[in-house]
Amino acid sequence: MKGRIHSVESCGTVDGPGLRFVVFLQGCPLRCIYCHNPDTWNTKGGKVVDSNELIEEMKDYLPYMKFSNGGITLSGGEPLLQPDFVLDLFTKCKELGIHTTLDTAGSVHPANLKEILNVTDLVLLDIKHIDNRKHKEITGLSNRNTLKFAKLLDEQEIPMWVRHVLILGYTNDEKDLTELGNFLSSLHHVQKVEVLPYHKMGEYKWEALGLNNQLTELSPPSNEEVEKAYRLLTKKLIR
Ligand code: SF4
Structure with a gap:
């Protein structure tokens, strides 16, 4: 099956457990x-790439994946x-005994979502904001699908690592973080919470694409601010 990808990282270390073959769709x-x-x-x-070719490319890294308890991540x-492509890749990976991780914002709910989740071992769920108005302001879309997605994962007992990007003045409000922490504490399958500090490494891409970057003057959060956010998000978490 054909799919459209941006790039591949053959030995990723941050998008799920162990060493990972990360495909950016x-x-x-x-x-x-x-x-x-x-x-x-x-x-x-x-x-455009063919899923069989991607799987063949991935096979070169199988020893590293197995040795490190890693796998494949679709990001x-x-x-x-591209739900059919995801389903096809994950199904083939499961046939090879490879751990599958889906890195998503949960904003799209395709018709075959249940089938995809049946072959998904872990979801990295990016919750961008708990406040719907502010979510729309920073992403352009409502957070309803994302929150629904989190509940669906919980019902299906799929482990999730929740990710939250910390941007000063946008996502670091104490009340919002507490509310997001309350939401996370209502779930039973959150294995990990990651606070990702906003960084400026992608700025050159905005420039190259002629996009209006509103955050050029903004500084990344300090370690203390990241730790504080983490504490607020995990205070009531069920483990
Ligand atoms: S950061 Fe937001 S806009 Fe960028 S790829 Fe992820 S979900 Fe899409």
Whole structure:
């Protein structure tokens, strides 16, 4: 099956457990003001690849994956914009005994979502804001699907690592973080919470694409601010 990808990272270490073959799929419905991969947005960009060829490429890294308890991660962009491709890749990976991780913002709910989740071992769920109005301000879309997605994962007992990007003045309000922490504490399958400090490494891409970057003057949060956010998010978490 053909799919459209942005790039591949053969030995990723941050998108799930162990060493991972990370495939960044092309296309995203969100427009996060801090996105460090705006070159993944265009659904017609990237390159078309065949899932069998990707699997063959991935096989070269199987020893490293197995040795480190790693696997494959489908990221983006938003991988769920290409649900049939995700299902095909994950099904083939499960046949090979490979751990599968889906890195998503949960904003797209394709018709075959249940089938995809049946072959998904872990979800990295990016919750951008608990406040719907502020979520729309920083991503362009409502957070309703994302929160629904988290509940669906919980019902299906799928482990999730929740990620939250910390941007000063946008996502670091104490009340909002407490409320997001309360939401997380209502779930039973959150294995990990990661606070990702906003960084400026993708800025050159905004410039290259001629996009208006609202955050050029903004500094990344300090370690103390990241730790404080982490405490607020995890205070009531069920483990
Ligand atoms: S969901 Fe990810 S890829 Fe999409 S706009 Fe937001 S940060 Fe960028």
